[in-house]
Amino acid sequence: MKRGEFLRNTALSLAGALVVPQILAKNDTILGHNNKRYRINIRWSQADVSRYPVNDCHEMVQDQKGRILLLTNDIRNNVLIYDKNGKLLDSWGTEYPGAHGLTLFNENGTDFLFICDNARHQVIKTSIDGRVLMTLDYPKETGLYTKSEEYIPTETAIAPNGDIYVADGYGKDLVIQYDAQGRYIRHFGGRGDAAKNMLNAHGLCLDLRDKANPSLVVCSRQQNAFKRYDLEGKYLETIALPGAWVCRPVIKGEYLYAAVLQSNSRQWEQSGFVTILDRQNKVVSNLAGSEPAYKNGHLDEIYQTIKAFQYPHDVCVDDEENLYVAQWNSGRTYPYKLEPV
Amino acid sequence: MKWNCGISFVLFAFTVTGLGAQDTFQLAPPYLRYESVFFTKEARVTIEFAQPGTRIHYNINNLGPTEKDSIYTAPIIIKKNTDLLSARVFGEGFLPSETVWARFYKQGFQIKSVTTPPPHEQYPGNGKQTLIDGKGGINSYQSNNWMGFQTNETTLFLTLQKAQKVTQVLVHLLQNQDAWIFLPSKIEVYGAKKGTKNWTFLGAQEMRNTTVKAQRASCQAIIANIAKPIKVKEIMLKITPLLSIPDWHPGKGNPAWIFLDEIIVY
Numbered sequence: 001m002k003r004g005e006f007l008r009n010t011a012l013s014l015a016g017a018l019v020v021p022q023i024l025a026k027n028d029t030i031l032g033h034n035n036k037r038y039r040i041n042i043r044w045s046q047a048d049v050s051r052y053p054v055n056d057c058h059e060m061v062q063d064q065k066g067r068i069l070l071l072t073n074d075i076r077n078n079v080l081i082y083d084k085n086g087k088l089l090d091s092w093g094t095e096y097p098g099a100h101g102l103t104l105f106n107e108n109g110t111d112f113l114f115i116c117d118n119a120r121h122q123v124i125k126t127s128i129d130g131r132v133l134m135t136l137d138y139p140k141e142t143g144l145y146t147k148s149e150e151y152i153p154t155e156t157a158i159a160p161n162g163d164i165y166v167a168d169g170y171g172k173d174l175v176i177q178y179d180a181q182g183r184y185i186r187h188f189g190g191r192g193d194a195a196k197n198m199l200n201a202h203g204l205c206l207d208l209r210d211k212a213n214p215s216l217v218v219c220s221r222q223q224n225a226f227k228r229y230d231l232e233g234k235y236l237e238t239i240a241l242p243g244a245w246v247c248r249p250v251i252k253g254e255y256l257y258a259a260v261l262q263s264n265s266r267q268w269e270q271s272g273f274v275t276i277l278d279r280q281n282k283v284v285s286n287l288a289g290s291e292p293a294y295k296n297g298h299l300d301e302i303y304q305t306i307k308a309f310q311y312p313h314d315v316c317v318d319d320e321e322n323l324y325v326a327q328w329n330s331g332r333t334y335p336y337k338l339e340p341v
Numbered sequence: 342m343k344w345n346c347g348i349s350f351v352l353f354a355f356t357v358t359g360l361g362a363q364d365t366f367q368l369a370p371p372y373l374r375y376e377s378v379f380f381t382k383e384a385r386v387t388i389e390f391a392q393p394g395t396r397i398h399y400n401i402n403n404l405g406p407t408e409k410d411s412i413y414t415a416p417i418i419i420k421k422n423t424d425l426l427s428a429r430v431f432g433e434g435f436l437p438s439e440t441v442w443a444r445f446y447k448q449g450f451q452i453k454s455v456t457t458p459p460p461h462e463q464y465p466g467n468g469k470q471t472l473i474d475g476k477g478g479i480n481s482y483q484s485n486n487w488m489g490f491q492t493n494e495t496t497l498f499l500t501l502q503k504a505q506k507v508t509q510v511l512v513h514l515l516q517n518q519d520a521w522i523f524l525p526s527k528i529e530v531y532g533a534k535k536g537t538k539n540w541t542f543l544g545a546q547e548m549r550n551t552t553v554k555a556q557r558a559s560c561q562a563i564i565a566n567i568a569k570p571i572k573v574k575e576i577m578l579k580i581t582p583l584l585s586i587p588d589w590h591p592g593k594g595n596p597a598w599i600f601l602d603e604i605i606v607y
Contacts, residue, residue, distance in 0.1 A: 029366055029434065042364065265372055267481055268519060269557060288366075290391035304369045305392035306435065 030341055031308060033292065036255070036276045036285035038323060038338035040308055044086040045334030052077050052091055057326035057335055059102040059155075059248065060316035063111045063128055068316060068324055070335060071102035071115065078115075079130065084318060086337065092130040096120070101155035101203070101248075107162065114156040114164065121148040123156055123166050125182075136166070139176045141184035155203040155248050157216065159231060165216060169202035175218060177233065188233030189218065196235035199223050203248025203314075207256075209279060217249045217256070224264055226281075239281045243301035244289075246275065252317035254279045259312035259325060260289065263303035270310035274325060274338075275302065287323075287338065309336070367436040371397045371413075371428045377486075378445045378478025378513075378560065379603055384419040386443070388428050395432030401425065405440045422447035443478060446511065446562065449607040451502035457488065458496065464489025464600065472497070477513055477602030480558045482520050486602040489522075490582070495599065497578040498537065501606065504574040507532060507543065509607040510565045512578065515600035517558035518590065523597035524551040527581040530565045532573030540577055543567045552587040560602075576606065 028039045047054075055074040062068055067089060068082040078093025079102075093099070098119025105112050111128045125134040138151035145151055154169030162180025167173075177185040189198045198220035207215045207228070215236060216229045226239040226249060245261040256277040263271035273289030283292040283299055288308040293300045310330035315323050323338040371390040378384065388397050397413035398406040406429045417426060427442035452473045460466060466488035467474065477486040510530050515522050527547045531540040546565040583597040 263369075265481075266369075267483070271369065290389075291393060293391065300391075301389075303372060303389075305390060305395075307367045307369050 029306070029308065031274075031287040031306065031338065032276070032285040034284045036287075037341050038287060039341050040287075041337045041339070042308075042333075044324070044337035045082065045088075046086045047080060047082075047088040047334060052080055052088060054080070054332055054334060056328045057313065057330075057333070058100050058328065059314040060324050060326050060335060061102055061104040061113075062316060062318045063104060064106060066319060068318065069102065069104070069113070070326060071096075071099050073097060073099045073119075079113075084320070084322065090129075096124070101153065101167075103156045103158060105158035105162075114158065116153040116155055116166070118152050118154070118170060121151045121153070123153050123164070134182050136164070136178065136182050139166075139168075139174075139184060139187065142174065142176065142187045144172060144174070144187070144190075154201075157204045157206050159206055159214070160208070163231070165204060167201045167204045167218060169200055169221070173198045173201040173220075175201060175204065175216070175229070175233065186233055188229060188235075189227070195238055196227070196229075198227060202246075203258075205249045205251055207249075207251055209251065209254065217251075219246045219249060219258070221245050221247065221261070226258075239277070240299065241275065241283065241302065242299055243303050244275055245272075247313050250315050250317060252321075255284075256281075257315045257317055257323065259315050259327075260286075260302075261311050261313060261328065263289075265301065265303055270307070270330070271304040272309045272312040272327070273302075273304045273306075274309070274312055274315055274323070365434070365436055368392070368395060368430045368432055368438040370438040370441040371430050373426070373428065373441055373443050375443065375445075375478070377476045378443055379448060379475045379605070380419065380445060381448045381475070382420075384445045386417045386419060386426060388413045388417070390430050392430070392432065395430050395435070397428055397430050399426060399428040401427075403427070404442060405429070419445045443560070444562065445478075446513070446603075446605060448475060449509075449511070449605045450505045450507070452604070452606060453500045453502045455500075455604065456498040458490070458492065460488040460490055461598075466602075472601060472604045473499075475603070478560050479602075480515070480517075480560060482515055482517050482522060482558070482600060484602075487515060487600045488602070489598055489600045491596060491598045492582070493584065493596070495580045495582070497580070497604070499576040499578070499604065499606065501574050501576070504534065504572045505606070506570045506572050507576065507606055508567050508570045510544075510567070510576065510578065511603075511605040511607070512563045512565075512580070512601060513603040513605070514561050514563060515558065515602070516555055516561050517600075518555055519558070521586065521590075521592045521595070521598050522600050523583040523586070524548050524561055524563065525580045525582045525599050526551055526584070527579075528563055528565050529579040529581075530567065531577040531579070532571065533575040533577075534572065535574055537575055537577070541571065541573075543569075543571070543573075551583050554589060578604070 054072040077091040078096040081090040098117040101116030103114040123136040138148040152170035164178040200221035204218040228236040274287040288306040313328040398410040400410040430438040529545040586592040
């Protein structure tokens, strides 16, 4: 947009505000559809930018104390720890230049973290305060890798029995399964034309909503879809999300939440939003995105409608159903908070 | 004066509401959907924007619609060569979107065949007919309508269905500077009555503003006008890319890519 045009638009919309003063009272923007609507707060973080800078804000989790942990690839503080009001409580980490994936696993009452580092080509298990407990190098056992550079892990998911699933989302798009001690079990997915294959297997999570049939949901981001596998890697189904470059799936209660990096029709133009699917894998709400519509059971292409986000990369859902959205390559912005309305 | 008012009001609003005050977000531009920007009789365009409480305003041949322009309700039919459709979304509580636009082109003389040098393996287009299949005008460089080249010069040969008095040659290109795709610096047109030995120079178009920074990806047509039209059946196009990406760009000094999806001869 030309500068002149921007000024004119600002003037027009605010001239409206002068005539109708109550617009200030309802100034808060509500995003989303149906029963999943949120008020967005872009000034949630109270971190001092000069002391606790961020680069890409890649992923967020909540620990059992209720704190919100953010992973960034700024090596001055790879992990920032907030309370739910955005007050910075703590920080640690200087050794993760490619900090990308952050997963929390509660093992017999203790919180542990799994960090995927793109640049180190490793997965690192740490205590909640950053003590390194285990490091997984590139998976030679698969027979598919000749050097560590081919392995660019983006995300992990941990099964109730402690098995570790790693998505090599910027490498070979495989999911590699290890036991809790880090011993290789199997791999699946990978690139190709079959339904079981993926393109940009960028994130994954355990789906324990159906207790009798636990499964794994993995994103195939460039295919604008999620793929479901059983815990032994058998392909089960594809959940098509036309238009949406879905990042990691996050399941809380009955719903699946995912940051959408960008709209497929408008690539590399800061066209991201957030999508929410119900138990039947149906999109019920797009935050800053189009109102979901289905024709003959097929979802119409979904896309950004409000420029509230640039490149959302992860959603964290806290114990009060608030969302926190971390963004990649978005002007070093801190996460936003969204409260349900 | 009015604009200054707007700005000071922004500051005022932030001051009085303090923490929790939110920016007014801008709407995203609407989505133009069409099969191709090239048509024989007419082109049909739908505009999508599934955001309750907003309106799409559009017009033809007057870039940058305002709220005085028509509200989109049904598919738009484009019938005239070079018609420019532009659209924008307005809604209460949001800043209006940027303008999106698309220009549509009528097909010209029938082209029997086109020969190109091998395109880059990642951007091979859609087979031999790519540049004369009537498909294109999609801004995404990943669309298989685009043939991508990264060479010092790209020379193309066209054979018309029959000899014609050629007045214009239109080359349809992508500009996506973030992806190192720039408009070429020059297009030269040569013609021959038959065979490919005795070429006559017909015309050229130089692009002096290809190094100027563009905000976003767009399709652009470069038209070479033929000052003294003669009847030709064979046409040779020499396309010189931007050989050195300008200093303001991360790819500075490298040769730029060119992406073509269609050639039209009038």
